[in-house]
Amino acid sequence: NAGVTQTPKFQVLKTGQSMTLQCAQDMNHNSMYWYRQDPGMGLRLIYYSASEGTTDKGEVPNGYNVSRLNKREFSLRLESAAPSQTSVYFCASSEYYREGYTFGSGTRLTVV
């Protein structure tokens, strides 16, 4: 029972480079999310997908794009990485609002 799988776990980028963070869940959840975690700021929502075929901006969407490829997969793309995007990124999924989320193990991204 894998739950939510995120890749990669660690990544170092140079300013201006692009990359895609991958996320897949095997729980047949409708909703998927991308958060970033920064010290003293908790987790902040970047984008979310309430169901297959829909995506919406969260609290901090600037500099990011997402794709809900199918019900299982939800990717996050940085088109031109900036040092301000250095963070830990979490993907999560959920089915019912009375439940919390199931989280992936996170990606530590450093932009130099």
Added chain:
Amino acid sequence: AQTVTQSQPEMSVQEAETVTLSCTYDTSESDYYLFWYKQPPSRQMILVIRQEAYKQQNATENRFSVNFQKAAKSFSLKISDSQLGDAAMYFCAYRYGGSRLTFGEGTQLTVNP
């Protein structure tokens, strides 16, 4: 917009003692859910406990319990008989309806042997 505030960036407790982590939130809704998540050094986010706002009874999970004060919009986490493995970052979170989880800033808990 809903906000969640954890006013204690850091807390420490002696092994086997009890510690309480504070959380307050702001909402105009009456039916919502509150959560505490634990994040150990492994970075994995682990659900510790959940409280449904329409239930007056405080949730408990083994050594973890909450003090839910709906009128005061307060949701504190009590850890009894603290263990070294309880050392982690703890996040309080709020969710209403089909909305997304809103997290507090986190409290770093240190457990001293």
